[in-house]
Amino acid sequence: MSKAAKDADGRAAALGELAALFGARLTTAAAVREAHGRDESWHPVAAPDAVAFAQTTDEVAAIVRICAAHGLPIIPFGAGTSLEGHVSAVHGGLSLDLTQMNRIVEVNAEDLDVRVEAGVTRKALNEYLRDTGLFFPIDPGADATIGGMVATRASGTNAVRYGTMRDNVLGLTAVMADGSVVRTGGRARKSSAGYDLTRLLVGSEGTLGIVTEVTLRLYGIPEAIRFGVVPFATLEGAVDAVIETIQSGLPIARIEILDPLSIRACNAYSKLSLAEVPTLFVEFHGTEASVAEQAERFAAIAGEHGGGASAWAAKAEDRTKLWEARHNAYYAALAFQPGKKGMVTDVCVPISRLAEAISGTLADLETSFLQAPIVGHVGDGNFHMLLLMDPEDPRDLAEATRIHDLMVARALSLGGTSTGEHGIGEGKIKFLEAEHGGAVAVMRAIKQALDPRNILNPGKIFSV
Template sequence: MTVAAAISELQSLLGERLNVSKSDRDIHGRSEVYYQPMPPDAVAYPETTQEVSEIVKICARHDCPVIPWGTGTSLEGHALALKGGVTVDFQRMNKVLEVNAEDMDCRVQPGITRIALNEDLRATGLFFPVDPGANASIGGMASTRASGTTTVMYGTMADNVMGLEVVLADGRIIRTGSRARKTSAGYDLTHLFVGSEGTLGLITELTLKLRGQPEAISAGICAFNSIEDAVQCVMSTIQMGIPMARIEFVDAATTMAFNAYSGRDMPEKPHLLVEFNGSDASVKEQSERFGEIVKDHDGSDFEWATRPEDRNALWKLRHDGYYAILASRKGCTAMSTDICVPISRLAEAVTETQDDIADSPLPGPILGHVGDGNFHAILMMDPDNPEELKEAKRLADRMVDRALDMGGTVTGEHGVGMGKMKYMTREHGDAWSVMSDIKRSFDPQNILNPGKMVQIN
């Protein structure tokens, strides 16, 4: 590897848009969670797909790692420069290229964030529905196959990406998919790249499905006496086929963190946060049916929010959950777990996880997108205490074993990155080695985001 030679060529290509300053490298070497900083040797800021192609070609000639970067909000070390190299920051490729309102789709560059995209779409009456909470880039969301609070109704990124433009490890530029709503033409390369975490290619353009803004939206929050009651309420709602746009769970510890962080005065009990989208009549009917289920599970009366500002405040509360939890233990860092299980095993998984945490010295508030069986324990620890890190890993291992025993997965939305590679053999068996074969086929030099997703010797 001759990173210095690659950097020299990249400086000729990009000029000031190739940054080697310590401050910029440090920014791109940080993670949202407990991983130690791993800065790259340089940061490139391309403005076109052709520039991305040239960057990759140069790095390939010099066997230099290439790490894609969106906004840096991933939670499994996806964008850390594990082996050094050049981070490609897509913040300058942040445009909406085309909106086809009649067909309800659009083309965008990877650096645009989900909030910026929806602001741009506002006048069209359309919106992009995937909402992971963080204001992540669309390219990063596709790379990790992100989902979030709205998945129960609108699906994950895999359900909402129709096509891609991708730069491969040798610099070739390919297009996958189309604007057609279905195809039987060849291998489904689009869905191979969605969720590949930058290990197979760098996404430089995305074609996305859009949805119509609903006529009516109603959101609400209610408390329960126990986790079991709240989660059983979720299961009953899903099994009865009530169309929820969002249904989120937070435990009592998370509620306490909300109160401290956002100045709320919520009862210190488990809560559900819900939202219904549709016509006025359908939203009214769905709300009433859900209210009956809540009463059957001893839930409190709902605090409803129909005005946009009230709904936004409610979901900001949920989206700030991770930071509220971190703030509840000064100076801590966290391991954010995200197992996903079949709905019928959800209550069992949550209560057993809570029991494990109750028996541990570490605090670990639980929250999640329980409408699709996905929940998180935020395991808080002192970054300078190796025993606490060891205990967090033990708890996470227990959660993973439980999820797999129940027919679930080790990660519902955060992805594999560095943190979950050790679990891949148990979940996938020999299929994980097939993933490694695919990686070698696309990237024989192993320069694209090395050390993530698959094991390449």
């Protein structure tokens, strides 16, 4: 019997055992499979052979044991909001949907931590926490699941003050490639006990283990929040204001940049009337007195770099509307050119090199026939470009790839990274070697040690 025939028999046997175990919670319906083979990116759909909906860690372990026995690939799936093809079944297999694992298990308000299942979304968590006076600050924009945010080491608008998922995951429960269950970390705020397996799994994109529970840090809801919109004469001036703000130690919570094209798209999509110029969205957290002082200091810095009068939101609903518009910038850009897809990418550079990175990208875009809004969590040197293109048009695809690759190469040359928060997935595999060199061999060795049959989200991060 040929290898292909053996593989087909193995897959059929695995799906048969899973169907007997899960009944209606295992489906091979074409529409469901297609929905689980795509994310928010431009990458082609790669549908799995089937989709299973797990409800407990024990069920996930049982699924993995069956798949491991037959060599069936497993692709963990949350909200499907990733941007580098993370959930596509490039080698077929089983999409393991964790969205029914959506219980908030334990809140420890005195210790500022919470334990949740992987399918809980960030908005659902903060809604649940509202009456406790606590919140979870990591805010990637999309209403992603906590498990997905762990997998991609998510970041977002609050990272400049509160850090990323790497900084806010205290421990987790994961199912490994052989079906064993491990629990890493704990509720203590620091530990020197053994290897840091928590950090190993955070950002592993489902290639080393399937996260089923997470213990997270929480923070007190600020007494006061001051939010403002600051227009600038030039994008360079806005970036320089960001750099000086960070270097001065001003404790800013959020600082986002939007270029004129992004503002135009957001105005149309979110019914705003902002001036179509380079703009910073800024936010301060603290007491009434401290946020007033910080806003005043920031306004002075902005003025030195061509910033106009700051418009400070007086009402919480005004602030919410503007942040919602920022979070919807991706969809606003797509609506700006109907029929186009978005090749969305992000890089991160040391804050002192941010102006160079953005100005270089703008110069690249001036030579291109494609439009590409730029937005960014610039407080930590991270920015995004959304190339509007038709992936079915070879000319569009080639040009988008050219601009995208120039942006990444520039970031690496400036001491930065090929992705600040989106992850590698299948979309940035070719850059990992250039960024990490020989360390990629160590990553492969870890992968092969923990997943020798390469069944956990194969085809992501690097080839095996």
